[in-house]
């Protein structure tokens with residue numbers, strides 16, 4: 029199986045590969061897409077941007093045959109088409125890298141990449157060929173993965189890469205990427221951008237969704253902006269700066285992304301970690317967290333940041349000393365850590381954060397049900413009020429409240445998860461990838477919110493792959509590499525070069 | 541192009557409301573069965589026959605209520621049938637031992653013993669699956685063998701029979717009596733179901749149970765003690781078995797190695813027909829009660845009509861499971 033597009037069309041301004049007109053989509057009574065016209069030409073990267081819930085993923089799912097449009101039509105090479113399902117769309121050469129990770133958790137990397145398309149030799153499968161091809165496909169994306177690793181052991185970012193590799197192995201003429209970089213660090217992002225440039229050069233049309241606007245600026249030829257399900261602009265990327273994109277998306281200027289914070293003063297220590305080992309993932313981690321401080325954790329994928337935090341709150345076995353307000357503590361599970369006032373927000377909102385097939389209220393109050401119990405019963409009225417408040421406070425956008433958590437747009441799920449943990453009123457908040465998949469306007473809100481938490485005297489740990497975000501909101505940043513904390517950056521030295529240098533082990537000078 | 545007001549069926553939203561379709565389905569099926577029964581044989585619809593049928597469904601209905609808890613937590617309990625035999629045997633042996641002189645006290649203690657033993661058996665199942673981390677299917681397959689074997693051993697291959705006439709007379713009304721004209725077993729079904737529904741739908745534990753069943757990781761990350769929640773579900777199942785035993789002993793007054801055989805499958809059938817998903821995360825108490833009625837009514841209609849041989853009851857019940865699953869599937873797709 030090759031990665032070749034079947035029919036390269038090098039002329040950029042030729043007839044579009046795909047032309048959609050008047051696409052609309054209604055879920056129940058809520059119209060989430062209204063009259064969208066969109067085209068993809070051969071050899072161009074067409075970026076789709078818009079706020080959370082604007083309808084980007086829904087639009088892409090229509091193009092890839094996952095949803096049927098309520099109205100509107102699609103043409104490929106000038107021929108009217110309608111897809112009965114994703115496989116049908118694949119036959120037409122349209123493939124989609126979903127925003128959400130859809131892999132079989134119990135199969136290996138190689139098995140997932142070739143699932144349903146196994147390479148065979150007669151009656152048996154050619155495992156060696158598949159393993160080799162898988163290694164290569166993942167390496168092209170800038171990562172090194174053992175093809176025999178079981179997918180459930182991978183981090184979200186690694187799974188994302190496997191998912192991309194899997195899709196790119198399908199013969200394609202149009203590739204749709206729905207937030208492929210949301211959980212990637214700059215290293216893999218660069219590799220992905222290179223891959224995308226390669227496939228573009230082969231005459232493939234690319235649709236690209238991202239909330240990272242500088243990245244959009246870097247890769248896109250054309251940019252289309254959606255707002256509330258409508259198309260509000262479609263322009264050449266060269267005519268737009270990231271700030272213009274932000275304005276078109278949210279309908280106002282997003283001047284300052286990061287809140288002002290007064291410089292770090294001497295703070296009393298709230299959390300003190302000494303020599304914490306999370307076997308297999310992190311060794312000898314020692315750090316302190318002050319009252320009202322925002323402490324960042326940077327590092328490459330696989331550096332062990334998430335696992336360290338999970339070990340700290342009792343989600344993984346760990347050894348070492350942890351002191352909270354001077355008292356030695358040992359959390360055997362999350363129940364214990366929450367009780368002590370330490371909350372951890374997982375980066376895996378689908379797998380570990382939300383019950384996708386339950387409604388919003390159930391999800392919101394799940395971790396803090398104790399507060400909603402009157403006598404023996406759960407007080408549903410108070411729950412509903414809490415939901416209304418959360419929708420307000422965190423600006424969760426949804427057409428109706430009678431929706432399942434899995435039907436919220438990706439970014440709004442993230443907001444729901446933050447709202448859920450905040451109901452616990454924790455003293456120490458550990459947020460893993462706080463703005464994964466969140467649009468720029470909401471990022472601003474979430475940063476303001478985190479800063480406010482700190483001002484109220486809570487202590488915050490932010491684990492993030494987005495360096496500008498860490499630099500923008502943190503007082504201090506610890507950098508991890510292969511399971512160890514290798515350095516701390518503060519003040520003047522808080523810049524990307526310094527962090528990348530520590531994270532990769534190449535000194536700042538060389539890295540620059 | 542179609543009009544905006546006619547979204548095609550494939551794209552209908554699956555909001556929380558639409559699940560209700562699946563919840564109503566068993567009741568619709570029950571209603572249809574009642575109509576069918578009436579046409580098959582008008583005497584089916586007589587009050588006497590219907591109360592009789594429902595009374596007889598009590599054992600399975602009550603056990604299935606517990607099974608609803610276990611299944612919606614993502615577990616499975618195959619041992620309930622032999623647990624009934626074991627607990628009932630112990631109860632009868634205790635009654636026969638005459639350990640307490642006053643018969644009323646003796647009976648009261650025996651009843652408490654049955655409930656306690658049921659809970660203890662459930663606890664054992666729970667701990668084996670959670671702390672011992674053994675697949676529920678295997679763990680309860682094991683305890684199923686153990687309870688059955690212990691029963692056979694206690695009865696030495698024969699029967700264990702309640703001997704004391706006075707006690708028999710005293711205990712009989714618990715199954716054959718009625719409150720305000722309603723047979724006691726029916727009262728027990730509805731009271732147990734009401735309690736089960738309250739706990740599942742209204743309390744913190746119920747919410748946690750559903751969370752554990754629908755995604756264990758999310759539950760753990762939310763600070764829920766997954767093992768505790770699961771274990772309690774098995775204890776609830778054991779308690780339900782205990783309640784079923786309380787009704788079983790006055791009815792037959794005797795147990796043997798074949799008591800309660802295949803009841804676990806009937807209970808699971810009732811749960812599934814009632815709309816609870818076998819993969820966990822959804823529990824429908826009233827659906828389960830309805831499912832147990834459906835099973836018993838189907839058997840009754842077959843007895844009363846001449847269309848089908850009553851020897852085919854097992855086959856028909858099997859077909860019902862499959863049809864119920866197909867209906868659920870198509871309702872969920874919408």
Ligand SMILES: Nc1ncnc2c1ncn2[C@@H]1O[C@H](COP(=O)(O)OP(=O)(O)OP(=O)(O)O)[C@@H](O)[C@H]1O
Nearest residue numbers: 055060080081082083084085086435436437438439
């Ligand atoms: N199956 C569904 N049923 C009902 N509503 C849905 C469904 N899928 C999506 N929606 C709604 O459609 C709207 C658009 O969602 P979509 O996922 O397309 O947003 P998005 O632009 O991709 O946002 P994000 O940046 O957060 O990923 C949201 O309001 C969402 O709640």
Ligand SMILES: [Mg+2]
Nearest residue numbers: 084085127438
């Ligand atoms: Mg999306």
